[in-house]
Structure formats: C-alpha cells, structure tokens
Amino acid sequence: MRLLIAEDEPELAGQLESAMTQAGYAVDLAADGEDAWHLGETEPYDAVVLDLGLPVVDGIRVLERWRAAGRDMPVLILTARDRWSDKVKGIDAGADDYLAKPFHMAELQARLRALIRRASGHHSAELVCGPVRLDTRAARVSLAGEEVRLTGHEFRVLAYLMHHQGRVISRTELTEHIYDQDFDRDSNTIEVFVGRLRKKLGPELIQTVRGLGYRLTEPRSEA
Numbered sequence: 001m002r003l004l005i006a007e008d009e010p011e012l013a014g015q016l017e018s019a020m021t022q023a024g025y026a027v028d029l030a031a032d033g034e035d036a037w038h039l040g041e042t043e044p045y046d047a048v049v050l051d052l053g054l055p056v057v058d059g060i061r062v063l064e065r066w067r068a069a070g071r072d073m074p075v076l077i078l079t080a081r082d083r084w085s086d087k088v089k090g091i092d093a094g095a096d097d098y099l100a101k102p103f104h105m106a107e108l109q110a111r112l113r114a115l116i117r118r119a120s121g122h123h124s125a126e127l128v129c130g131p132v133r134l135d136t137r138a139a140r141v142s143l144a145g146e147e148v149r150l151t152g153h154e155f156r157v158l159a160y161l162m163h164h165q166g167r168v169i170s171r172t173e174l175t176e177h178i179y180d181q182d183f184d185r186d187s188n189t190i191e192v193f194v195g196r197l198r199k200k201l202g203p204e205l206i207q208t209v210r211g212l213g214y215r216l217t218e219p220r221s222e223a
C-alpha cells in the first residue's frame with residue numbers, strides 16, 4: 001500500500017513519513033499544494049493525508065481538482081484547528097475523513113487503515129485468505145497461526161494482494177503500489193518477492209495468471 005502525505009511542516013511530515021513507513025507503507029511526501037496536486041493526479045495512491053493549510057495551492061483546491069479529474073482515492077484531511085467550517089468545506093470537496101491538529105499518530109493510522117480497507121471492500125482490520133492472516137494493525141502475517149517474518153517489500157506485495165483478493169493484479173500495478181516515488185523501480189523484482197512469499201506461505205496462495213499478473217485466492221484444500 002502506498003500513501004501520499006501532503007504536509008508543509010517539515011517536522012510533522014517527517015514524523016508521519018517514519019510512522020507510516022514503519023507501519024509497512026510506501027510513502028511519498030509533498031510540501032506544497034502544487035506538488036501534492038501533481039502527484040495525486042499522476043500516481044496511484046491507496047490513500048492520501050492532506051493538510052488543508054498548504055502553500056502555493058491550498059488543500060481544498062487540491063482536493064477539488066483531484067475529484068474534478070476523477071481521482072477517487074481515499075483522502076483524509078488535516079485541519080489546523082478544530083474549526084468546524086474547515087471540516088465541512090473539506091468533506092464537501094470530497095474528503096473521506098478528517099483529523100484536527102494536534103492528533104495522536106495511532107488515531108491517524110487507525111483512520112487510514114479503515115479508509116484503505118473500506119475502499120477495497122473489507123470490513124475487518126484482519127485480512128484472511130485460507131490459512132494466511134494479515135493483521136493490518138500490527139503489520140503482522142501468520143500462516144496457520146504461526147507468525148511468518150516478511151521483509152518490508154514482501155509485506156507490501158502481500159498486503160496489496162490481500163486487499164484485492166480474487167482480482168488479477170498486473171506486475172505494473174503491484175510495482176506502483178509497493179514502491180515510493182524515489183525508489184529505483186524494477187518490475188522484475190516483483191517476481192522475486194512473489195517467489196519468496198510462495199516459499200514462506202505455500203505455493204498455492206498466489207497464482208500466476210499468464211501474461212496478466214497475479215491473483216491471490218483461497219487455496220482449495222486447507223492444510
């Protein structure tokens with residue numbers, strides 16, 4: 001899962017970036033509204049944290065432009081104070097949730113998890129596929145009750161596939177959702193990550209759909 005964080009206060013932006021990276025997300029930062037607007041228009045984010053008080057172009061305008069252009073990713077807005085009128089404007093402009101500063105990181109993370117799982121049609125914080133469970137709260141994975149250790153990239157590949165179970169996901173789509181903007185992307189490495197996940201979680205969980213990509217489906221026989 002990949003996030004855009006549009007926040008112009010460097011300290012808060014840095015805290016958000018490190019907290020969300022630790023929680024298993026790929027993170028891009030934008031420090032002004034122009035940059036945020038451009039990234040949100042061109043990159044496929046799974047969710048966006050958008051400060052309303054951004055320089056150059058304010059957050060409401062950025063959000064209005066995204067929605068007008070048909071960009072429908074979940075957006076959580078940050079308002080500077082607990083001003084009810086900002087929340088109303090933000091929600092009317094297409095925000096899915098809001099938080100007033102200052103906020104607790106744990107609350108922001110919980111709200112983002114909820115937005116991401118709702119956007120992909122899930123209702124529980126724990127995603128299940130046969131014997132494999134992914135706890136989005138703790139970024140933990142288990143196989144038949146035993147914890148499985150994954151690297152950051154393996155976790156992101158699995159998390160994206162688990163959120164989109166049953167759908168065929170191309171390598172390009174996976175690549176776009178597991179790396180941040182500055183990473184030197186190579187879609188061949190996806191194959192390596194999938195191979196390692198099969199080794200750790202069983203060969204049947206992730207199917208290769210020839211020429212199209214990968215699909216995660218519940219294994220027929222449960223071990």
Ligand code: CA
Pocket residue numbers: 007008009051052053054
């Ligand atoms: Ca600001």
